[in-house]
Amino acid sequence: MRALGNALGRHLGLTLAVLLFLLFYGVYNLFHPKGFTTAVLIQNTNESFALVMAAMAQTVPVLAGGLDLSVGAVMTMVNCLASYLLAGSPAAMLGGVLVCLAAGALAGFLNGCVVVYGRLQPIVATLATGAVYLGVALWLRPTPGGAVDQDLAWALTNDLSELADTYGWLDGETAWFQAIAWLPVPLLLMILVVLLVWLPFRETVTGRTVYAVGSSEPAAFMSGLAIDRARLAAFTLAGFLAGIGGLYLAIQTSSGNADVPQAGAYTLNSIAAVVIGGTSLLGGSGGAAGSLVGALVIRAISFNFRIFDVPPLVQPLFEGIVLLAAVSLGAGRVFRVKNRLQLMT
Structure with missing residues (x-):
C-alpha cells in the first residue's frame, strides 16, 4: 500500500489527469442520450486524435527544457500535403503516407537545427519556423480542398469491424475478432504510437539524455552526454508526431x-x-503518455459544453478555470518536498 502511495505521489500530475478525464467523460456519457455506446466513443476518439498527437509532439521538446510553437503549423502543413497524396492505388497511398511522415520529421529536424546550430531559444526559433510552415500550407492549399481516398477515410475513422470489412482482411464471424471488433481504430492508433514510437524512444540513450538535459543541462554536459544530438532527436520526433496528427486530420x-x-x-x-x-x-520529468491523457481531458471538457449547452462566450472562462485548477493541484507536490532533488525522482 505504501509503495502504491509513493508511486501515486511521484506521478501526481498524471493521476489527477486520469481522475479528471474519468470525471468529465463520465458526466458527458451519463447525460448524453447515447452515452456509453461505441458510436459515441468512435466520434470522441476521432475528435481527440489530432490534439493527442499535438500534445505528444509538444512533450518531447518540453522534456528537453524547451517549447515548440510550430507543432500546430507542422500539423497543418502535413494536413495540406496529405490532401494531395492520399488517393490512387494502395501503393501510391502508402507512398503518400511515408512522404507526409517524412515531411513532419524533416520540419522537426529543421527546428532542431535552428535551435542547436543557430543557438536560438526554442520558443523564438519555432515561432519563426512555424510561420514558414504555415506559409507552405497556404501555398499548398490557398482554399480548403483535396481528395482523400474514401475507403481509407471510412476504415480509419470507424471501428475494427469496419476496417476489416472495408479491406476484407478477416472473416467478420471469427469469434476472437468479434470480441474486439467494437474498438475504435483511432484509439488503437493512439496506443500503437505510444507503444511503438514513444516507449522505445524513451528507453534509448538519446531518450534518456533528453530527460537529463531537461533536468540539468550543465550536469548532462559534465557527464559527457550528447546534448546536441538529444535536442535534434527531440524536435525531430516532435515533428514526426505532429505529422501523424496532420495525416490523420486529412483522413x-x-x-x-x-x-x-x-x-x-x-x-x-x-x-x-x-x-x-x-x-x-521546466523539463526533465513527465512523458508523452501523460500528455495523451491531458489532451483527452481538454477534449472531454469541450464535449460537456455540447451536452449542457454552455454559451460560446462562457466556454473559455470555464475551461480556463478547470485547467488552472488542474495545473495548480499538479504543482502542489513542489510545496510538500523538503529537498528539491526529490522533484527529479
Missing part, C-alpha cells in the same frame, strides 16, 4: 485546410495538455 476531414487560427489553437492546447498530464515545463 478524418477528407481534405486539407491551411487554417491559421486552428494551428494556433492546437499549439496552445498542446501546451496545456502537457502540463495537465504531469510534465514539467
